[in-house]
Amino acid sequence: MAPVRKYGESAPVVNDPGGKPLRADARRNRERVLEAARAAFAADGVAVPLDEIARLAGVGAGTVYRHFPTKEALFEAVMVERVQRLAERARARAQEKDPTEALLGFVHHLIEEAAPKRDLIDALAHAGVDLHRSLRDIADEMRGHIAGMLTRAQQAGGIRRDITIAELMALLSGIITSGQAEHHGRPAPRIDRIADVVCDGLRHRVRRRMTSS
Numbered sequence: 764m765a766p767v768r769k770y771g772e773s774a775p776v777v778n779d780p781g782g783k784p785l786r787a788d789a790r791r792n793r794e795r796v797l798e799a800a801r802a803a804f805a806a807d808g809v810a811v812p813l814d815e816i817a818r819l820a821g822v823g824a825g826t827v828y829r830h831f832p833t834k835e836a837l838f839e840a841v842m843v844e845r846v847q848r849l850a851e852r853a854r855a856r857a858q859e860k861d862p863t864e865a866l867l868g869f870v871h872h873l874i875e876e877a878a879p880k881r882d883l884i885d886a887l888a889h890a891g892v893d894l895h896r897s898l899r900d901i902a903d904e905m906r907g908h909i910a911g912m913l914t915r916a917q918q919a920g921g922i923r924r925d926i927t928i929a930e931l932m933a934l935l936s937g938i939i940t941s942g943q944a945e946h947h948g949r950p951a952p953r954i955d956r957i958a959d960v961v962c963d964g965l966r967h968r969v970r971r972r973m974t975s976s
Contacts, residue, residue, distance in 0.1 A: 789830075792820075792822055792826050792830070793830045795820040795821065795822060796816065796817070796820045796822060796826065796827050796830060796831070796837070797837075797840060797841065798820070799816050799817075799819035799820035800816050800820075800837050800838075800840075800841050801841050801845075802819070803815060803816050803819060804838060804841055804842075809834070809835075809838050812834075813827050813828070813831075813834050813837070816837070839897075839898055842898055843897055843898050843901060846898060846901045846902055846905065847901050849873065849876065849877075849905055850901050850902075850904045850905040850908065852869065852872060853869055853904075853905045853908035853909055853912075854904075854908050856868055856869040856908070856912065857908045857911050857912050861919075861921075862912055862915035862916040862918075862919050862921065863916040863919060863921025863922055863966075864921075865912050865916070866909070866912040866913055866915075866916045866922060866965075867962040867965065867966075869909065869912065870935065870958070870961060870962055870965070871958045871959075871962055873935060873939075874935065874938055874939065874954060874957065874958040874961065875954050875955060875958055877939045906928070906932060909928065909931070909932070910928040913926075913928055913931060917967075920967055921966065921967055922965050922966065922967055923965060923966070923967045923968070924967070926965065931965075934961070935961075938957060938961065
């Protein structure tokens with residue numbers, strides 16, 4: 764498996780299929796394709812045609828295919844970068860002193876970052892695409908950091924103890940998907956407000972027993 768670039772690191776030298784470093788113009792074209800793909804996939808998900816990405820990038824379809832032989836390969840390249848950023852954010856949050864605020868802060872960020880972007884929804888659902896192990900590994904890493912924050916926050920008494928990591932991930936996935944749902948003329952839900960409600964619901968509440976006088 765090829766090494767994954769961490770967010771903030773310099774981009775590695777990209778080689779052609781024969782293993783030789785790409786020329787400067789070829790590297791520029793590749794980055795133009797990736798930039799166009801980021802926007803197209805975020806807006807329309809994995810269904811966007813490669814020809815449309817080529818048009819947005821201002822290059823010929825052959826240029827796209829030389830760098831990314833399939834749409835799945837291009838989708839994966841975009842998603843590895845995007846999910847890696849989320850995993851890095853989760854890792855940083857997991858190291859914070861207050862596990863409750865760390866978890867809630869990341870949950871809020873994940874909902875607001877992912878809900879408007881169709882590609883993250885498709886990636887989480889796998890969208891019928893055979894995703895490479897590198898992307899699955901990054902997603903698993905992010906889930907591991909979330910699970911660690913959840914356990915620590917529950918042990919600290921800040922998060923309700925009756926929710927599991929599987930339930931939390933299912934909840935987040937459902938919320939993220941709902942952010943892309945069609946609303947048939949009705950106002951779209953405010954994602955920041957939804958995130959606030961979710962975080963409030965995750966907090967542990969001390970229930971006072973009612974006593975009769």
